[in-house]
Structure formats: C-alpha cells, structure tokens
Amino acid sequence: MDFEIRDERKPQGPRRLVAERAAYFQLMEQGYSTREAARIIGINLRTGKKWRNGHHSPGKGKKPVPSIYPVPGQQSEEAVDRREPASRASRYLREEERIHIADRVREKASVRQIAAELGRSPSTVSREIRRNRRPMPKGGFAYQPFHAHRRAERRRGRPKVGKIGQCSELRDFIQDHLTMRWSPEQICQALRTRFPDRPEMHVVHETIYQALYVQGRGELRRELTRALRTGRAMRRPRRHADRRINRPVKNMVMISERPAEASDRAVPGHWEGDLIIGRNGKSAIGTLVERSTRYLMLVHLPDGHTAYATRNALASTVQALPHHLWRSLTWDQGSEMAAHRSFTVATDIPVYFCDPASPWQRGSNENTNGLLRQYFPKGTDLTTHAPEHLAAVAAELNSRPRKTLGWETPAERLAKLLATAS
Template sequence: MDFEVRKSRKPQGPRKLVRERAAYFRLMEQGYSTREAARIVGIDRRTGMKWRNGHHAPGNLRKAVPPIYQEQGQSPDNLHGLEEPPARSSRYLQEHDRIHIADRLREKASVRQIAAELGRSPSTVSREIRRNRRPMPRGGFVYRPFEADRRATRRRARPKTGKIGQNPELRDFIQQHLAMRWSPEQICQALRARFPDRPEMHVTHETIYQALYVQGRGELRRELTRALRTGRARRRPHRQAHKRASRAIKDMVLISERPAEAADRAVPGHWEGDLIIGKDGRSAIGTLVERATRYVMLVHLPIGHSAMATRNALTATVQTLPPHLWRSLTWDQGSEMAAHRSFTVATDIPVYFCDPASPWQCGSNENTDGLLRQYFPKGTDLSGHTIEHLQAVAAELNSRPRKTLGWETPAERLAKLLATAS
C-alpha cells in the first residue's frame, strides 16, 4: 500500500489524523501486523493499538477509553465508506457485557461467576473468551473488550457467501448428483466418503437445502429443485395426513399378529406392499419393499388394479426371487388385496394388514412411494409404463446408498443374502 506520511500534523483541528486512522485500519484488515501498519502510516505502535482496542487509565481508576472509531460515533467500516451495521439484539453479547467480562477477568473471577452476573450461560462466556482472546508474547492471553466487540460485529455481517458458492468443485459435485436424483443427505455422505481429508468439501444436507431454497443466494441452479423428492422450490409446513376410511376385507389378519422377527427387521424376507395410483384412479403400479434390506420391486399392472389383477401380478412378481426371501407381506386395508387368501394359497406367503389410518406401520413402503413419485408424478397415467421401464426404475433405486443401511445400497445387501444362502 502506497501511503505518504504527512510532514506536519499540527494544524488539523479537533479531528486528528483522520486519514492516518483510515489507512491504519485498512492495513490491519489486509493482514499487516500492528508494528508494520504503524510504521507505514507513521505513528507509534502504541497509538495504533489504542485506536484499535481502546485503553484503560493507569490503575483502572477512571472509565475505560473506547476505540477511536467509537469516540467519533462510527464503526471501523464507516472509515471506509460503508454503512453502519444494524443494531444488535439483546440476545447477543453487547459491548458493555464484554467490558464487564474483561474487568472481571483481571480480577481473576471464574467464568461461572461472570456468567451469573451477566445472566448468561457459562458456555456463552467461555466461548466468547475463547474466540476473542489474544495470546501474549510471554505466555497467557489477554481479552480486549473493544476489539472483541468489533470482531463479533464483523463476523455477524450479512449477507455472506455460502460454502457451496465459494467452492466450484463442491458446487459441481452437488449439482451433478442432484441431477441423478440423489437426496441432499446421500450427497453429503458421498462427499465425506470421496473426500475424507478435505473438510472444505464437507457440507450438511441443510446447507444444500438452503442453497436451493433461499432466494437470492444463487449457489445452486434453481431448476435442480425439481430433482428433489418433493419437487418443491420451497419448504412446506407439515400437515395432518388425511385419514382413510377402513374397508371391510374378509378374513383379514392384522399386523398385531405378525411375527416379532418382522417388526425388528432382524430376519430378511418380510415385505411391505402398496399401490401408487395414477390419474383419476384408473391406473396403478404395485410397490414391494423388503424391510431388512429396503430392496424395491415394482409390480406391473397393465390391465388395472382390481383384486384379481393385483393378485395375479403379485404372484408372478414374487416368483422372481428365491422362496426363502418371502416370509410375509404387509399391506394396508386397500380393496386391491381382497383376494389375499388365494394369493397366500398360491405362494405360501401370509398377508397381514395395517390398522386403519396407520401408514407408519408400513413406513419403508411409504418412504419408497415418495421416492417413486419422482419417476411417476401424481396426476399422470401410469398404464403406459412398460415392465422394462419399471425394472429400470427399481434398479436405480436399489443402487442408491441408504443411510439406514450404513450407506450401503439395497442391491448390495440383497446380494450378500443371496451369497450367504448359496
């Protein structure tokens, strides 16, 4: 930085060394040391420290003298032509709180004592000291309240560029996997697995959602929201699910009589089933999810989803896997399973039914139905999808890493079961 030290400083009036102060603060923000910034500007090092930190009178008998920018009623950013930062909420530590902390630290008070006097949590005071203290040349540290308050104000400045916006490599990785219909949480886990020693490539799933949902950030392409499970461009509050009226199905066996091994998912072979319905209820696709591995199978229903059509399609589908992987099937009380007795006779697979208005009892299948809506949106005709397309969609779902499986894929889990059985 080029700065010419003025030769005469006496005829300056009440506002002394204004140009020097502005230059000094700019140098400090650029990373210059206190000594070097003072040398360039042409002031004593102690003068610069008083400008930055304020000071106490000898013996602490008089009121503390604040930093020079506070004497003038402005922030250090205003020395550079920026706007005054907004007033802070009482939720955050104020300057007078930090002065109290500094005074009590010199008196050797404990953190808990200081916190009780301020009406704050001890962790708040401890974190404030740890963040804003400065090491001393001969060991120990010093806590300067005015400098601490200034640093806290700068840290809180908004808006800030997010982590995704600062890292093109990270942004491209996230956008690529969102386009593959991976969930934000799956992407975060993949980042940690792919770049274990690069923390700059690690984000939380909430960071990805914020980059998509928050207007004006522009960190991720807006159209990628269509690749999310819901396809929504903003969050929607939770609503109470609409309750379905129970249907009378003859000879139902309720889920309460299902073997305990199915409930704890310890033994594979227990499945959950349901239908996803198309436009006007005229078409449907059957979904089957294995509870232990979360393996998905889709049932082709080209001629409707009546009780007989559903029974025949399910019977054909279950025959594609070994019999030891079919121990039970749990379904909701939909009329499409009215022929459950003949299905059991044909396949030797007992069918259990959920309680009315209790979708959580088939949670794995409900989750899978939500994933499938990315491929088969609501309000569309589902009869036009071929069995090959259904198999391709199921294969894509089964190749995704799942958090509940320790980030293994359902296909990998099922392959292990088949290998063990053979």
C-alpha cells in the same frame, strides 16, 4: 484533531489534558492500539491505559476512577460513566457495550449482572468474553474491549461465498447426481467415499439444501429442486397428514401376530406392500419392498386395482425371486387386498395387516413410495407406464446407496443373499 500535538513530551504535572484525552479516544475509535494512540498524542502509555480502563487502585484515601469516554463535542473534564450504556440498535454487541463488559469484568461482576445491565442474554455475554479474550504474555487471559471489537468485526465479513460456489468440481458433481435423483444425503456420502483425502469436496446435506433454497446464493441451479423427492421450489413446514378412512378386510391377520424375526429385519424374506394411485383413483402401481435389503419390485396393474386384479398381479410378480425369499407380506387395510386368503393359498405367502392409520408399521414401503412419486407424480395416469419402464425405475432405485444399509445398495445386498443361497 483541533489541537497541536506536543513535540516535547515531558511530564505536564497536574495539568488537565482535556484536548489530548479527546483526541486519544478519537484514535481509539478509529482502531489504533493503546500504545500507538499514546505515541501519537504524546502521553505516557500508563496514562492512556488509565483513561481507557479507569484507575481502580489510586492509593490510600483516594476514590477509584472509572473508565471514561468523552461526550462528543464537549471540551471539558466531564465524561460519561460507561456503566450506563446506550440502548442497543441491533443484535450484535456494539463497542460501548464491550467497554462496559470489560469494566464490569475488572470489578469482578458476575456474567448475569453484566447481562442484566446491558439488556442481553447471559449466554451472549459469556460467549463474548470466551471468544474475544486475549492471551497475556505472562499467562492467563484478559478481555480488552477494543481488541474484542476488532476481532468481532473481522469475523462478520459478509457476504461469503459458500463452499459449493468456491469449487466448480464439487458443484458439477452435486448437480450431476441431483439430476440422477440422488438425495442430498446420498450425494454427501458418495463425496466422502470417492474423495476421502480431499476435505474441500466434503459437505453435509444441509449445505446442498441451502444452495438450492436460500435466496441470493445461486450456487446450484434452481430448477434442480424438481429432482428432489418433494419437488418443491420452496421449503415449507411439515403438516399432519389426513387420516385414512378405515375399510376393513375380512379375516385379517394383524401385524401383532407376525413372526418376531420380521420385526428386527435380521432374516430376509419379509416384504411390505402398497399401491400408489394415479389420477382420479383409476390407475395404480403395486410396490413391494423387502424389509432386510430394501429391495424394490414394482407390480404392473393393467387391469385395474380391484381385489382379484391385484391378487393375480402379485402372484405373478413373486415368481421372479426364489421361494425362500418370500416368508411374509405386510399390507395396509386397503380393499385391494380383500382376496388375501386366495393369494396365500396360491403362493404360500401369509399376509399380515397393519393397524388403522399406522403407516409407520410399513416404514420402508412408505419411504419408497415417496421416492417413486418423483417418477410417477400424483394426478397422472399410471396405465401409460409399460412393464419395461417399471423395471427400469425399480433398477434405478435398487442401485442407489442407502444410509441404513451402510451405504450399500439394495441390489448388492440381494446379490449377496442369492450368492449365499446358491
């Protein structure tokens, strides 16, 4: 400040306090409160408030005085009217814009009018007033621009350490279960179940995805993305899948004729089936998923996936469970089920076929096939996997908690069914 502060703070009469006013606003820019700035300059608190807020009720016969802000380097009585704010340089509100909002709020202007004057969205102005207003001692709220600006600046402190990075126990738990190929949503539910009274151990699945994918966070090891179902190192938008070629099978019974009890999943014993294909279409593994329990069985196909090889392998696999748990089988229109009638004669299990290009009619099976691709990647030879390995993979998937089962596992649901039947 290029002037000497008055030691004797007496009323100055009609004297124009140009230098004091410039120093007052300089202190306000530095974050001083109205009261502290007025004390340093040596002016009355009411004078400082008039300089900052304007004087809208000066008395009879006098014009209102808007709030003023001295032009930098100008030592005169001229001031800038805050109703013409400078153009904005960022998506965050600047201090002069908050001053403009405060002026117009006192003048009872609408939020949309203020937003139009600032070139902002009405929701931005409304949210700013609601978040940063200040409770008054006598009740009610007031929007004070300098107080609002300080609050906004404090909230914008970056960068912040994420929740996973703050807690080593949480990070280790997540990394261990990602290694076991659990999905982020399954991990989040397991955290809430295991640590019900520790909110610092609770996260949502999006937090885990961001810890893996967002650059600069480094809260989880990058290589753990390979343990996710997609195995992608980067996120990418979804795209439409290629439509399958329709290869009709003779004498098909369509899914529209399947019993209604299979649709609502209330009665166990209705299964969905498909193949996952290996390199060059020369190898395959059969997948069977029970609609009610989501229990998985894998079918070993050492002799290929022709119609008769598939029929024989399926007929052998279904003998592993009691007959009352095999009420129907739903398949797509793949040529591997061309011998479906002889399969039904041998096992007494009716086979129903989905409509063309309608994978959602076998949703549980399609979802499970996606999970299995973590174990059997596309473009690999599937004949190298022995029946023991297929059984181990199925057991691992059947021991995962499922959201659709109330976070029970398929193995637990099937055990309940078997116990009830016995």
